[in-house]
Amino acid sequence: MIICPGLLTGRSGLFFLRMPLFIVEEESSSLLHMRWRIHLSYLGTAYCGWQRQPGDSSVQQTVEEAFSMILRQPVEITGCGRTDTGVHARHYVAHTDILDLTLSDKVVYHLNAVLPNDIAISHIIGNARRLSCQV
Numbered sequence: 001m002i003i004c005p006g007l008l009t010g011r012s013g014l015f016f017l018r019m020p021l022f023i024v025e026e027e028s029s030s031l032l033h034m035r036w037r038i039h040l041s042y043l044g045t046a047y048c049g050w051q052r053q054p055g056d057s058s059v060q061q062t063v064e065e066a067f068s069m070i071l072r073q074p075v076e077i078t079g080c081g082r083t084d085t086g087v088h089a090r091h092y093v094a095h096t097d098i099l100d101l102t103l104s105d106k107v108v109y110h111l112n113a114v115l116p117n118d119i120a121i122s123h124i125i126g127n128a129r130r131l132s133c134q135v
Contacts, residue, residue, distance in 0.1 A: 034097070034098060034127070035095055035096070035097050035127050036095060036096050036097070036098055036124050036125070036126050037093060037094075037124065037126075037127060038063070038077065038093070038094045038096065038121060038124050039092075039093055039121070039122045039123050039124070039125070040092050040094065040119065040120060040121045040122060041088075041089055041090050041091060041092060041120050042059050042088065042089050042092065042118055042119040042120070043088050043118040043119075044059065044083060044085070044086050044087045044088050044089065044118075045086055045088075045118070046118060047059050047062070047086075049082060049083045049084050050079045050081070050082050050083045050089075051079070051082050052064075059079075059083075059119060060077055060079060060094075062115065062116065062119060063077055063111075063115070063119065063121075064076065064077050066111050066114045066115045067096065069114055070107060070110050070111055070114060071098065071107075075096055075098070076097075077094045077095070077096045078094060078095055078096070079094045080092065080094060091122075107124065108121050108122075
């Protein structure tokens, strides 16, 4: 496990967040197909729900556009479920597959700076085992 700056470890092995978190759970010889788990929360008042909808603003679309802007490549994000119009999420999990290791320990900070105030990413976890957020 690689722990990036911003993380404190307690005596019991639990982690305490001091600033935006970025963790790579498992080292892999090939990081080309790394799956990244995104933990976020949002106020859904201004959105048509999580899932992208033609002609409406969705949380998924807004987060994908922020990732694409920061990473300068198209990014598709899969959410753990769907929410209806106006529904809030205190803790929502999504994942994306980034083709190269373009994420750094500052990516959460940069994403939150680009995202509107009603969406916040708490941390991103890299996982070479390609677990799905929908399982």
